[in-house]
Amino acid sequence: MLQLSLPFLVSPQAKRPVIRSDFIHEKRPLNLHCLQLPPSLFISNSQQHPYPTLPFPSPATQSVAAIVFGDGSESRLYPLTKRRSEGAIPIAANYRLIDAVVSNCINSNINRIYALTQFNSTCLNSHLSRAYSGIEGLGHEAYVQVIAAYQGGDDKGWFQGNADAVRRCLWLLEEYPVSEFLVLPGNHLYRMDYQKLINAHRKSKADITIAVSSASRNHDPGFGFLQVNSKNQVLEFRLRLEEKPIDFVSVKSSTNFSDIAPNGFPSMGIYLINRQTIKGLLEEHFPTANDFRSEVIPGAISKGMKVQAYVFGGYWEDMKSIEAFYQANMQSTKNANLGYNSFHNIESPLYTLPRRLPPTLITDAVITDSVIGGGCIINRCKIKGAVIGMGAKIGEGVIIEDSVIIGSDVYIRGDFQRSGMDIPVGIGKETQIRNAIIDKNARIGKSVMIINKDHVQEGDREADGYVIRGGIVVVTRDAVIPDGSVL
């Protein structure tokens, strides 16, 4: 709350007959050469407490640290997660999924960001370190510190859940003087100004504030449902719709807005928790709880803590399946105000690793409703409704429709290592691809048909280089699809 730092804010003193209250604006030590002014001309700032609720002389959001979980689950987006965690999955040609949440933090002036990772984390760690790391920063430069799961003296095991992960890292998380922690899943796609969430939290003097989605009311994203009243106080919490709710006794008498959201709002898994509250919950009250959603949050409710909801009405997509991932990519190809398509947004830009890619070279293509990353080589072909990722090579006569081509990074490291392999990285001549996802560095031969010809919904042909999920063919990373194959 920037305005609190302004010395001329209305205060009781301001009404006193002070002659020159703003005469000296700076509290720096006076120079010895300075003539002594009559003391009555000065006003002391010592009793003004310009930061009554904030012990630190920084903007509101600088006293919040974000804790981002980059992992997600292995199985939901398999095989995209075979060698990478969910947060590292490429999306919309130029980005990684976690860029959305990290960019939200940066655009909300939250510059202290911890990313906790453990599952297939190498790629994600590398991306975060290179895209968002800095050398001690200048002023309020954003900085992401990756905390990969590690073996410690006492606890030799992996993180057992997000609450367990935070508990084990508390010694580190506590080092900086933040007043709240913002717990964030790293694999969701949305734009939120966390400043508003933080301000609502502080205004309501809550212990915990949970973001809920008013736009996804009928879905069950898996983080539970909250029934709230008109003041966004949480009345009930249910892990699942069918389950018995946990009541908030203290606010039971308030108006119930069940007419607006009969089932309550689904939680987005985003928790803003006061520093002392998180410490107390994890170390004292529930020292063995592993999970925020099912253990710590219900526990806090049962302890009578003040839990508020923050209702978010914007686009919000949890990448809960290959299909959801596919749809989010498809939305990025639309030049309209639907979904998370505002990749050209100036006010809240989406950050990622800066790159030195060559321009995309197009020989002769008809391209419709598509996004194209840098460094592609696109020969005579037809592309419709596609996401063409960085470094993709597309041969003569290719037809791509409604598909995601993740591209290739062989520019950077050359395409050497499989000598004797006849099929180069990219999409071979006369190949047709529809409703498919082609993962990185795949080698699709000539005259291949990736069209799910048998209309399979779910299929596992991983040994052959692909699986089918929700009717979408996913060609795996580094897969080789021989010439003439029909998938």
Next chain:
Amino acid sequence: MLQLSLPFLVSPQAKRPVIRSDFIHEKRPLNLHCLQLPPSLFISNSQQHPYPTLPFPSPATQSVAAIVFGDGSESRLYPLTKRRSEGAIPIAANYRLIDAVVSNCINSNINRIYALTQFNSTCLNSHLSRAYSGIEGLGHEAYVQVIAAYQGGDDKGWFQGNADAVRRCLWLLEEYPVSEFLVLPGNHLYRMDYQKLINAHRKSKADITIAVSSASRNHDPGFGFLQVNSKNQVLEFRLRLEEKPIDFVSVKSSTNFSDIAPNGFPSMGIYLINRQTIKGLLEEHFPTANDFRSEVIPGAISKGMKVQAYVFGGYWEDMKSIEAFYQANMQSTKNANLGYNSFHNIESPLYTLPRRLPPTLITDAVITDSVIGGGCIINRCKIKGAVIGMGAKIGEGVIIEDSVIIGSDVYIRGDFQRSGMDIPVGIGKETQIRNAIIDKNARIGKSVMIINKDHVQEGDREADGYVIRGGIVVVTRDAVIPDGSVL
């Protein structure tokens, strides 16, 4: 709460009896799945106007760009300025003089900084580019863009003054949507929170606000004197104390506080000027004016513009002479709250180029009231009241008192180029140095006495590697002082 910063939000709904003011916090487009809520459930925040004068949805200081002048004058600090501009002079062992002003900007959240340079600017340009440059930044990362004097199509000459320099660069300065420009000399040493200056400026709805020093009242730093009233309105402006003041007719009736500062306050040469005002002054009203102090500011007064003063009470030192530079260094050696000695200040740190220096190795030294930079090699010696800069090498039996040793960067590039030269970079054995400044990479032989033995006040022995200014011996950069010399 970002929306609060948008003053132009005014909607009829604001007056309606709204029930759920905080229901929807985000203005993102509604998801199609979303149930339509009754419009009466929304409330406008339009009456809250905390930033009534700011048209941009960003923190106050983000809409200000700083224009820093790195050059200063050649002659005042000669010979320290022989190969560098004033802003590039090393100070307090680890810093360059311009770091103070750039750090003020960063600590005041002013992240768009232009440095205009032309005199001996190579060293300064290199320092600024490496210390403060970045790749498109993350969020609000600070960024300094160096604008070296250049030949253009129309104007082939050098910058003729600070106003001329700004005028010629206006095409570039205008590119970003800032509302005010903050004009800053780059060779002053002080800590100021420019946010306070900016807020005072906006509150007073001034066209121009000039910072004045209440602590340097009896000096003439050369930027003129302002007589102000109790509301910090400028009543009079005089270029020099003895000169006839320029009256501000419009505010003449206000109370004159001549009892506090009979001569008025000296201007610090710091001007906050509205975007349209600076454009009008430089391009329309005074298209041939070269200097802000003597032409543009008096001209603005004569045009009846609203000029305010911002009274600054802290330490402020204009490096107007070798002696002032020497004293500022001496103050940095004191562990007390005098001067600009708070180099260990956490709240408003002093930034500079990050370095990978080895630790300082001390064989056997008695060190009193001194600051020591990184990478020094200090043998058996006695150091008292000294600033020992990075990479200094100090031989056996040396005595250094009340002196500034700027050090050496031969680590980085080796000490090769003067083969046949017997005296290595550094201070030779049994040498004594008092009240002196030893510039970078000087080679002081053995048993040298740099003590100003003849008590010369001003002397020019540049061919012999030194000059004397105000009684202080200044050994020039790369100078060689033979064994046994007595200076």
Next chain:
Amino acid sequence: MLQLSLPFLVSPQAKRPVIRSDFIHEKRPLNLHCLQLPPSLFISNSQQHPYPTLPFPSPATQSVAAIVFGDGSESRLYPLTKRRSEGAIPIAANYRLIDAVVSNCINSNINRIYALTQFNSTCLNSHLSRAYSGIEGLGHEAYVQVIAAYQGGDDKGWFQGNADAVRRCLWLLEEYPVSEFLVLPGNHLYRMDYQKLINAHRKSKADITIAVSSASRNHDPGFGFLQVNSKNQVLEFRLRLEEKPIDFVSVKSSTNFSDIAPNGFPSMGIYLINRQTIKGLLEEHFPTANDFRSEVIPGAISKGMKVQAYVFGGYWEDMKSIEAFYQANMQSTKNANLGYNSFHNIESPLYTLPRRLPPTLITDAVITDSVIGGGCIINRCKIKGAVIGMGAKIGEGVIIEDSVIIGSDVYIRGDFQRSGMDIPVGIGKETQIRNAIIDKNARIGKSVMIINKDHVQEGDREADGYVIRGGIVVVTRDAVIPDGSVL
């Protein structure tokens, strides 16, 4: 010459009956715990002079510093040079012209690069600082130091030519222990491995080696012509073909290969000059010479110095006119091994400023033989033989043929500053552009025809936002072309 550092190289000593000459590979001081071995088992390295021709323990190219001139001439590429120097002109969608030469240096392991600039240099300085600057580097990281023209104590004027510029900066250029300087024009487009040039230079023990182009034999790029013999010794040098040659008396008896290149080879303006030679030429022999081509090189010949040629057979293009610039861009759109089109070259990549651009969004386009930069928004249109630069916005129904659209950076800073201006940055609906160059941030209205309808060869309509050069319409930077205009 790396091999010299290998201790097992065959050397006279190696034939002595040394028992274990390679027993101790490292010259580190022995640990005190070490048992004393019989001295006869060791061989001293002290007389081996491992770097007989190189005084510095570094790879060959590390002892060479490049001096790049970024400016070129204002007039040749005007109006592209109105606000930028030649080296800063965008080329091939993602690059600046100077990236070609700097990348040559990096790919040749020349990591110490000085860029001397003075004409409209702001944009170039900023690009170089951000793209190639670093913090003290790790190992052999490339580093470009910009040396903008500056006023010094003695010399207040601008650089009077490339020789004058080098002379004035010699104090700085000399700081590092390089053995040769490589003087490079910064506005040429070619790929050269300077290592080969350096090795040829050293092998021939030349004082100066000049690169000449065997592929541009019939052109006069303006750097003079050299007649060479079979050992690449220079026999004659002529400033222009019609001029009288300067003979190299000493090599006159050698075979003249005039049958291969009757006029000799054109110089590329690339000079590799020994450290002592350049110093002697500029400071002693020709202290008032301003230009290498017409003064220093002929002077060196007349002094009897050994001048060699290095014959380069690859693509080399001097951007000597708008047409040459246009053609070089057109060549970048061809997916064939002609010209400098290998932007996707892995072995010798082209570097530039890394960027975080969104992907390019294409609604419905037919694109032929074109390169497309990042962050474009391309609506229903037809693009053929075009370079579409970063951030270009192309409206519905547009037809672009054989043109260069430089694009826009309004993403970065928003498109605000010309409120009231109806035409947004980009290409408006139904506009047709042929054989044109559209400079940055131009605002082309709807239904505009940029087709040079009157087949003008040279025309100046700068007040209307364009000029015509060699039949190519150049719409100037920030120009506004109203709806319906026909150019």
Next chain:
Amino acid sequence: MLQLSLPFLVSPQAKRPVIRSDFIHEKRPLNLHCLQLPPSLFISNSQQHPYPTLPFPSPATQSVAAIVFGDGSESRLYPLTKRRSEGAIPIAANYRLIDAVVSNCINSNINRIYALTQFNSTCLNSHLSRAYSGIEGLGHEAYVQVIAAYQGGDDKGWFQGNADAVRRCLWLLEEYPVSEFLVLPGNHLYRMDYQKLINAHRKSKADITIAVSSASRNHDPGFGFLQVNSKNQVLEFRLRLEEKPIDFVSVKSSTNFSDIAPNGFPSMGIYLINRQTIKGLLEEHFPTANDFRSEVIPGAISKGMKVQAYVFGGYWEDMKSIEAFYQANMQSTKNANLGYNSFHNIESPLYTLPRRLPPTLITDAVITDSVIGGGCIINRCKIKGAVIGMGAKIGEGVIIEDSVIIGSDVYIRGDFQRSGMDIPVGIGKETQIRNAIIDKNARIGKSVMIINKDHVQEGDREADGYVIRGGIVVVTRDAVIPDGSVL
């Protein structure tokens, strides 16, 4: 001409009477304007195979990737390893232990470095990412990629040893075209030019080359012992001195140099292994082996692979105990050519995270044989034989002898979090410290005596904030030692 760096290049062609072999130096495609030269004037390079053993056009060391293990063991250096891995332990005031090995790589032109970490790795990962990460690099910029242990689809467990770690990461390590992997422990202190090791390896056409220490002959660093002949062929390998050696049958007939090193040389745990060899060993021959030393290397010997030794004679210290760590620090305080004290070495600098620390302020100190990091505040005190780390604060009347003060980073994050704690970070007034290590951010009260008064050799008082190892008191990180304590 890179091939010149490979001394073993000898080709028959070189002797043929070639007419103009150097006429065309570049293999770029010829420009169409080029006159056709008679084919006989050209010589084809196609049969020359300039890199017969190297398939990649890069300097020798660019085809080597280093695999650094940052962890070491928890117990050897406990409690310094309580919150960090061995590689992250601060050493010599400004560095982390792992900087020595990474700097060796950089100085040896090995720019592709993988750091495998799993134990208490957060601090190490953060250090490596910030100090050695880069954005796609420029040319040969060094780059460290941290591979933290992660859970994968198939293997859920932690790395079971260094061989297991490499095996699991092979999919990633294989991405770049390197010809050998250099396996390096990250917790050793030494300077080695790995180029020499690599050249010896290639010259001998070995499968594996193991570095052995001739200077540590009587120690058992735990990596086994190698008996070698005069050609550095390995004759025997013993895991421990007392164990039965593994014979190398094939070289048994060679001369045995047991007179020089009766027990053979201790292995340094440094292995250079050919790409195909490491893949074969880990995946085919010994797919369950966890450890290089005890399983993979003996296995390779038993398979009859060619294993060579590289004898290294320089200082080499394995940080095998608190005492060894203490001694290495003590050596850094000596200004002599002993041990690894050459922190001011220009030729092979020691890299680390660049920092923006203020200079060290010394009020009144007698300092002998000590190294001092940046940003310390040293009051009236006596320091002898000490390493004073970054940000240390030392009170009035303190005496420090033969001790390591690791310092503090509270500058960066402030000293807030333990409000109510009376003892500030640093060393309190009148405290005496001898033969001790004070870990980071410890709070030593006033008049404390840390002198091991009872001459304890091993002691565990961790609850009281310290332990004793080899007679050295180690005050743990963040420990609080109350006023007047006697340890």
